[in-house]
Amino acid sequence: MALAFSPDADREFDRIVRRYPNRRAALIPTLVLADRQFGYLSREAMEYVAKRLELPSAWVLSTATFYTLLRKRPTGRFHLQVCVNVACYLKGADQLGDHLKKRLGIGFGEVTPDGLFSLEGVQCLAACGTAPVIQVNDAYHEDMTLDKVDALIESLRTAPADGGAAAGPGGAR
Amino acid sequence: MIAIPANPTRGHLLRCGPGESILDLARHQSMGGLVALRKALAMQPAALIDEVKKATIRGRGGAGFPAGTKWSFLPKDNPKPRYLVINADEGEPGTFKDRYFLEQDPFPLLEGIAISAYAIGAHTAFLYVRGEFVHGIKVLEDAVEQMRKAGVLGRSVLGSPFALEIVVHPGAGAYICGEESALLESIEGKPGRPRNRPPFPAVAGLWACPTIINNVETMACVRLVLQHGADAFLAMGLPKDGGPKIYGLSGHVKRPGLYEAPLGLTLRTLIYDFGGGTIGDKPIKGIIPGGSSTPVLGPDALDVAMDFERIKAAGSMLGTAAATIFTEGTCPVAVLLRISRFYAHESCGQCTPCRDGTGWLERIVESIEHGTARPGDCDVLLSAANQIMGNTICALGDAAALPVISFVNRFRDDFEAHITGRACPYGAA
Ligand SMILES: Cc1cc2nc3c(=O)[nH]c(=O)nc-3n(C[C@H](O)[C@H](O)[C@H](O)COP(=O)(O)O)c2cc1C
Numbered sequence: 200m201a202l203a204f205s206p207d208a209d210r211e212f213d214r215i216v217r218r219y220p221n222r223r224a225a226l227i228p229t230l231v232l233a234d235r236q237f238g239y240l241s242r243e244a245m246e247y248v249a250k251r252l253e254l255p256s257a258w259v260l261s262t263a264t265f266y267t268l269l270r271k272r273p274t275g276r277f278h279l280q281v282c283v284n285v286a287c288y289l290k291g292a293d294q295l296g297d298h299l300k301k302r303l304g305i306g307f308g309e310v311t312p313d314g315l316f317s318l319e320g321v322q323c324l325a326a327c328g329t330a331p332v333i334q335v336n337d338a339y340h341e342d343m344t345l346d347k348v349d350a351l352i353e354s355l356r357t358a359p360a361d362g363g364a365a366a367g368p369g370g371a372r
Numbered sequence: 373m374i375a376i377p378a379n380p381t382r383g384h385l386l387r388c389g390p391g392e393s394i395l396d397l398a399r400h401q402s403m404g405g406l407v408a409l410r411k412a413l414a415m416q417p418a419a420l421i422d423e424v425k426k427a428t429i430r431g432r433g434g435a436g437f438p439a440g441t442k443w444s445f446l447p448k449d450n451p452k453p454r455y456l457v458i459n460a461d462e463g464e465p466g467t468f469k470d471r472y473f474l475e476q477d478p479f480p481l482l483e484g485i486a487i488s489a490y491a492i493g494a495h496t497a498f499l500y501v502r503g504e505f506v507h508g509i510k511v512l513e514d515a516v517e518q519m520r521k522a523g524v525l526g527r528s529v530l531g532s533p534f535a536l537e538i539v540v541h542p543g544a545g546a547y548i549c550g551e552e553s554a555l556l557e558s559i560e561g562k563p564g565r566p567r568n569r570p571p572f573p574a575v576a577g578l579w580a581c582p583t584i585i586n587n588v589e590t591m592a593c594v595r596l597v598l599q600h601g602a603d604a605f606l607a608m609g610l611p612k613d614g615g616p617k618i619y620g621l622s623g624h625v626k627r628p629g630l631y632e633a634p635l636g637l638t639l640r641t642l643i644y645d646f647g648g649g650t651i652g653d654k655p656i657k658g659i660i661p662g663g664s665s666t667p668v669l670g671p672d673a674l675d676v677a678m679d680f681e682r683i684k685a686a687g688s689m690l691g692t693a694a695a696t697i698f699t700e701g702t703c704p705v706a707v708l709l710r711i712s713r714f715y716a717h718e719s720c721g722q723c724t725p726c727r728d729g730t731g732w733l734e735r736i737v738e739s740i741e742h743g744t745a746r747p748g749d750c751d752v753l754l755s756a757a758n759q760i761m762g763n764t765i766c767a768l769g770d771a772a773a774l775p776v777i778s779f780v781n782r783f784r785d786d787f788e789a790h791i792t793g794r795a796c797p798y799g800a801a
Binding site for chain 2: 339
C-alpha cells in the first residue's frame with residue numbers, strides 16, 4: 200500500500216505549510232513529521248514528502264540525508280541514544296554505553312532482533328549539567344547511573360504498546 | 373569587584389531554580405511580565421535600538437557581538453520584508469543554558485523576541501530549535517499559542533498597530549546549523565551549509581531579505597533592558613559588557629548546573645563557591661571555559677574573570693560561558709579525542725580544509741591516545757590544525773583547530789608520554 204499521512208498528520212502538515220512563505224521552507228518540519236509517522240524515512244517516504252510539497256525529489260533527498268535526526272533506516276521501538284561527548288564522557292558515558300551494549304547484546308547503530316531496542320552513540324544533547332544523559336525516543340534521562348539504566352530497560356520492556364511514560368510525551372518516535 | 377549573588381541558581385535571567393517552571397502567561401504577568409513589551413511599544417523603534425545599544429548587550433551565542441550595533445546594520449531603504457531569527461540550536465558541547473528558557477521559562481524569551489522584532493520592524497520571527505528538544509518545542513508552541521489568544525501576538529500586538537507572528541521551527545540534528553548562515557539555509561529547507569559573507573544576513577539573509585539573528589539568552593537580555601532600563605542593566609554587569617550572565621558548569625564538580633552572576637565572575641567562584649569544588653576534592657587539571665571550541669586553560673587561570681575581554685587576555689574565549697572541568701587523573705588526550713571526534717562528525721563538508729582536516733585531527737588524536745602514533749605526530753597535529761585555521765567559510769574549522777592547539781600546547785608532556793610509552797598512561801584508551 201502506498202504511504203500516506205494519517206488524518207492527524209495531515210492536519211499538522213497543513214499547519215506547517217501555512218507558516219512559511221514558500222513550500223521548500225516547510226521541508227524539514229515535514230520530514231520530521233514523516234519520520235515520526237512512518238518510523239523512518241525510506242526512499243518511498245522521501246518521495247511522498249516531495250510529492251506532497253511539490254518539490255523536486257533531489258531537493259528532498261539532499262536535505263533528508265544531511266540531517267542526522269532524520270532516520271534513514273528503522274530503529275527499535277525504543278531508540279536509546281547515549282551522549283558520548285565530553286561532559287558525559289567525564290561522567291562515565293563510556294561505561295554506560297558498554298553496559299547497554301552488553302545488556303542488549305547489540306552495538307551502536309544496531310537493533311535487537313525483537314525490534315524492541317536500538318542503540319546509538321550521539322553527540323552533545325545540551326544537558327551537560329545533568330550528565331551523563333540518555334535520550335529514549337523523545338525523552339531525556341539525566342544524571343544516569345548503571346542502576347538507573349537497568350531500571351529504565353526493565354520499565355521499557357514492560358511498557359504498554361503506545362510507548363509508555365519512559366519514552367516521553369512523543370511515545371515511540 | 374563584581375557583586376557575587378548569595379543564591380546564584382536564581383537571578384534576573386534564571387527566574388526558576390532547578391525543577392521549577394513558569395509555563396502560564398498569567399503567572400508571567402503576575403511577575404512583571406509584559407511590562408517591558410508595553411514600554412517598548414510606547415517607544416519609537418529608533419529610540420528602542422538606541423536604548424539596547426546603550427546597554428551594550430554582547431551576543432550570548434558565543435561571538436559576543438553587540439546586539440544594538442548588529443540591528444543598526446539593517447539597510448534603511450530595502451523594501452523587502454525583514455525577519456528576526458532566534459538561534460536556539462544550542463549545539464556547542466558543554467552548553468545547556470538556552471534549554472532553560474525553552475523548557476522552564478519561555479515567556480521572557482518570547483517577550484524579548486516581540487520587543488526586538490518591533491525594534492527592527494520584523495513581522496515574522498523564526499525560532500530555530502534543535503530537533504532533540506522535542507519537549508522544549510512543545511512548551512514553546514504552547515506558550516506562543518497562549519500569547520496569541522491573549523492578543524500579545526498576532527495582528528495587533530497588545531492592541532498596537534504592530535503585527536507579529538512567531539514560528540517555532542525544528543532543526544533535525546546538525547551542529548553546523550547553529551552557525552547563523554547555515555541556520556538560514558536550514559530554515560529555507562536546504563542542507564545546512566554556511567554562506568560566504570558578504571553579504572551579511574542584515575543585508576541579505578533569509579530568502580535574501582534583511583535578517584537579524586540573535587541567541588536565545590540575548591533575547592532575554594533585551595527584555596531585561598526594557599524592564600529595568602539600560603543603565604540598570606549595565607549596572608548588573610560591567611561597563612563594557614552589560615548585564616547578568618548565565619554560566620554553565622559541568623564535568624568533575626560537585627554541583628554542576630546553571631548559575632547566574634554579573635559578567636566578570638572568576639572561574640574560582642564559579643567552580644568552588646557555586647559548584648562546591650571538584651569531585652573528591654581533586655586538583656584541577658583542565659578548564660574548558662566556554663564550550664568545547666574554547667582553548668583549554670589550567671588551574672593557574674582560576675582567578676581569571678569570565679568576561680569577553682579578560683578571558684581573551686588569558687588565552688581563551690568566553691564563548692557560551694559554559695565551563696567544563698576535569699581533574700588530575702583524567703587523560704587530556706582522551707578528552708580531546710571526544711572533542712575532535714565531534715567536530716569531524718559535524719563538519720558540513722563544504723570546505724576542504726575543514727572536511728579533510730577535521731578527519732585528520734580525529735585520526736591523529738586517536739592514534740596518540742591508542743599508543744600507535746609516531747614521534748613527531750604532535751607537530752603533525754599542530755600543523756594540520758594551523759592549516760584549518762582561517763581557511764574556511766565559517767568558524768567551525770577554527771572551532772575544531774583551537775582545542776587541538778591548546779590541548780597539545782598545555783599538555784604536551786602527556787601527549788608525548790602516549791607516543792613514547794606506546795599506550796595511554798592513564799589507561800583511558
Ligand atoms: C559552528 C558554529 C556553531 C554555532 N552554534 C551556535 C548555537 O548553537 N547557538 C547560538 O546561539 N549561536 C551559535 N553560533 C553563533 C552564531 O553563528 C551567531 O553568532 C549567533 O547566533 C548570533 O547571536 P548573538 O549575536 O545574539 O550571540 C555558532 C557559530 C558557529 C561558527
